[in-house]
Amino acid sequence: MRKENFQFGDVNFKWGDQLADVKSQLPEKDTITLSDEASYMPEVVTIKLPKFWTLNVAHCHFSAVDDDRLIDSIWINIPAQLIDRQQVIKKLIAYLGQGSDYSSDSHYYSDNVVEHCEWVFDNCRISVSMYGGVREEDDERIIGCLSIWLTDVGLLDALYSKPIRDMEAKMADQIVLSSIESFQTKQAQDMRRSRERDMFSDYPADFVVRAFDGLEKEALFQTPLAIRSRITESQICTWQSLAGDYYLSDYWQTVKLEKGLNCSWNNLLPTKFGGVCYVSIEGLVITDEHSRPETKVFIKHLEKILETKIKCRESYSD
Template sequence: MNIDTAYFEIDGLKIEWGTTLGKALPMVENIKQFEPVGGWPNVRCKCKGVFGLAANECEMRAPFEDRPILQVTYELAPIKAGFLEKRHSPYLKQLEKVLGKASKTESMYSELPLKKEYASGTVVYSAKWVFDDVRISLSVYGGTRNEESGPCAAGLFIDYINEIKISESYRQSTAVFESELSNFIKADISLKKYKLKTKQRPFRIIDYALENPFRIDQDNEWRACQMALYKRELYQAPPIIQSKLQDDEIGYFAVPELNSIGICNKWDMVFLRPDQENEIVFWDILPARGSGANELNVKELKIHDQRLSSAISRLVSQIEDDLKKPVEQRQAYDD
């Protein structure tokens, strides 16, 4: 089955993949809008249908308003199933007419809760199609959800999954900056080290629906493209820094040329200016069901360690001394 994967549609309006959420907003300004929901920035608007199925709304999502839309969701209207048919049957029949046979299906009717009032919160059937850079997924709910846009009995999700391709222009920009860092970060850099009791991890987002989702752990450029898409100020640590740090160490160094402090683990790095003290939070996670932990969030870099971490405590003190301002401290429970 041939599907044009260059764009998605909202009632005949074609929007190319790669369009940012901010640029898409005026394209749908004459369509009835609904309140955005949580998570990524999103735009919700009225939609009559998709692939021959009646719909109530369409939702576009992107990591930021100035990043490309990566997911489009259509809330589908209820369809009465035929004799001996299950809830998913009419949806799957129509989609297979348009998209061809699904590459994967899963029945989850056995997981329906006993109480009907909870049924709509479950998914009883799913199906998936993949066309080049686009994945289309169907989720049929166990009951009807009464949304602001109307009653909805299933969701259709279209995801753009080629992160390397869609991030090209954003990655080019960050790559230029990372290249320029070699002018400031030399082999003789004065690097303070803070040794944790917990190994850190590089930033990456795992898409478990991919055939080989953990390939990203061996593909540094793919990971860099993810950083360009999903982060604003998180960069790859240059090789000279990586060579000086272990998996359980945090590096701290001054970059006078940027009027900044560099803070990094073995893979990822942020730069902190004196006026950015409000972008640092120390979390003391108190024991509850879990044993607790300490977490230091420096802009988009997350540093984890065991609770009462002396290394994080010393790092916080160093930051406070250099910024001459206190680091915000919060508490939560390890639930």
């Protein structure tokens, strides 16, 4: 069963709506836009919401990756006045039906979730978490949180994957095989988005990665088969297109090499645990053993292509 539409006070919301669609249904004075947590939540729109699904609440928060991306998660803080946790869950069960997952805990302190229930639909999940004590979050005193988040990877693919697929097809037709320069790593590189791939294990892994890359505006593409056939999971390579553009690939992902890319090189020396090296080029992260001379050779190769210096940040691992 799917749950497509929700009524948040005066706001009629459906999956696929953007933040602008929420704002357009309300007077400007009734919305608050937050962006101070941009590291993981680029934009949040908060609306006043006195009641939702028979619960007395205060605000509803919508979040999206960016202005032109759909809202993919919504949460409603449950005010501290509603201290009867069981009653909150009973009201939600009466509205949504019996939850698929219920748990409780007797350790009553604010950092702990003492009552939790979840409802699973074909395209989204709804959960309520009740805390052991009062928390201060989003400028509110709260005792719990009702969360609604999208789990429809098919919708993400339909909305955002086509430009990536088109670019991947173009790349595949433009490879100059003689331009491939490969570099060996001690560690095998991993396919990205293990959490999302686990969550949507019924779908092909490439499909899931592409859908979420499109949603989050990642400048990454799946490595063309012609390149994959010439490297292993423990190799990375650069190559050129017929147009002269440079690309960097591991076995799984590819990024176009252009001036101004975000680049970082972190070498973590061992302490109690083994060290590690991370080289990140616009979201493509290459992991290897620390302090390898081969890494320096690879970095110099990248610097020549990008016409910039990539400084090594060295520290000790925790």
